[in-house]
Amino acid sequence: MARTGYILACNSGSSSLKISLYRLADSGPSLRPVLASSISNITSPPAQFIFSSEDDAVSKYSKDEEVENISDHASAFTHFLSVLENDTTVSRHDLVQICHRVVHGGAYSHPVIINDKTLHYIERLSDLAPLHNGPALAIIQTCLDTIYNANSIAFFDTMFHHTLPSHVRTYPIDQKVALERGLRKYGFHGLSYASILRSVAEFLDRPESNLNLIVLHLGSGASICAIKQGKSYDTSMGLTPLNGLPGATRSGAVDPSLIFHYTNKAGKISHDPKFASDLRVTEAETVLNSQSGWKALTGTQDFGLVSKRAKEGSKADKLAFDLLVDRILGYIGSYYVKLSGKVDAVVFSGGIGEKAVDLRRVVADNLECLSFAPVDESANANASSTADQVSEIGMKSGDGSRRLLVCKTDEQYEMAYQCIRTEEFWKEI
Ligand SMILES: Nc1ncnc2c1ncn2[C@@H]1O[C@H](COP(=O)(O)OP(=O)(O)O)[C@@H](O)[C@H]1O
Ligand SMILES: CC(=O)OP(=O)(O)O
Ligand SMILES: [Mg+2]
DSSP, X not given: OOOOEEEEEEEEOSSOEEEEEEEEETTTTEEEEEEEEEEEXXXXXXXXXXXXXXXXXXXXXXXXXXXXXXXXXXXXXXXXXHHHHHHSSOXXXXXXXXXXXXXXXXXXXXXXXXXXXXXXXXXXXXXXXXXXXXXXXXXXXXXXXXXXXXXEEEEETTGGGGGOOHHHHXXXXXXXXXXXXXXXXXOOOHHHHHHHHHHHHHHHTOOGGGOOEEEEEESSSEEEEEXXXXXXXXXXXXXXXXXXXXXXXXXXXXOTTHHHHHOTTTTSBOOOTTSOTTOOOBHHHHHHHHSSHHHHHHSOSOHHHHHHHHHTTOHHXXXXXXXXXXXXXXXXHHHHHHTTTOOOEEEEXXXXXXXXXXXXXXXXXXXXXXXXXXXXXXXXXHHTTOOOSEEEOBOOOSSOOBEEEEEOOOHHHHHHHHHHTOGGGGTTO
């Protein structure tokens, strides 16, 4: 079957929408990046719209502007489609596959083509990822309504973590209830971890199945994953993306009783307009998912700003910075022991991991006691601006010290990569 045309990959994060377009070459499974767009600050307007097409096949064009009328992921996607069609030579009808990052996939361990059955299943999971599944579904619906020639395919953050051992993914609660309701650790950011694992294996010239890594995905939502012999062995997010590390608006792990002392309405259904009216999101979940994290501690959701102000002496920002370092070190220590000290590298990624020079330095300084290489100051500074997919930020000592790496994650490419390798998606094309 012919594999030509364009693949669009949409990554709905909690605060951003990242979209990449790839062109397919029929000769073997190869993907050529054609254009990329990112819409950030969707939840703290005005949204920032960035669009850049570099390929000769479409007109060369770039944009970087604030857009007032983007208020959610659906309007961000519609804005992208109008720029695509007005300012490049590609039309929505040239698309053959549309890959959608859907954060919660429940029992699905593989990507699925969207049809009535799969759509309904994903809709039912929306309560378990209130900041994510709804926005992704709104974009999927626009595709189903207005783009007729392309499959919409859901790729789940949870897929990568289907290898979690049962003693790691099980919560110590009544197992009958747990089984009936699917109450277990699922883990998230899995497309990112799959992308990072492949890039790091290439960089180190080692097979994935031979690698033990501790990977930090630090973005608006932040998590850590212990990868043992190329498979997810433990990760810090849980049943929902709320657990583990704090994030832009998320508390991360707190004593579960805390919320009942914070508000006496914890169990009431929230009427926060941020969540679709058909979602059953409680006041407790609203407080911990969207009124906590950096926003609660410092007033901004932007960790770049937190970092800068912490350096300038702001106490609130310094507290947020130190708190994140503390939680990260807690997980690294735990995963180091869980991996029996056999750790090839600690890898920083996500918007914060890829750009926050100071945070990387402070975390890395604390890892020297575990035989990690000391930080190379200039390599660490350069890692935030280099075009390289993976960079080494530890000193090269030749004494077998454990490595410190920064990796640019690419969830959109990961979806397109998996898409062209899955035979069933191409059957009726
Ligand atoms: N120079 C920087 N230093 C620290 N954090 C940064 C810097 N630039 C961007 N960030 C942070 O990266 C985060 C966004 O990460 P990203 O992975 O793109 O998010 P999302 O979860 O929306 O996909 C934001 O909190 C942003 O403030
Ligand atoms: C799962 C998750 O938290 O994703 P993001 O960081 O993109 O919001
Ligand atoms: Mg993200």
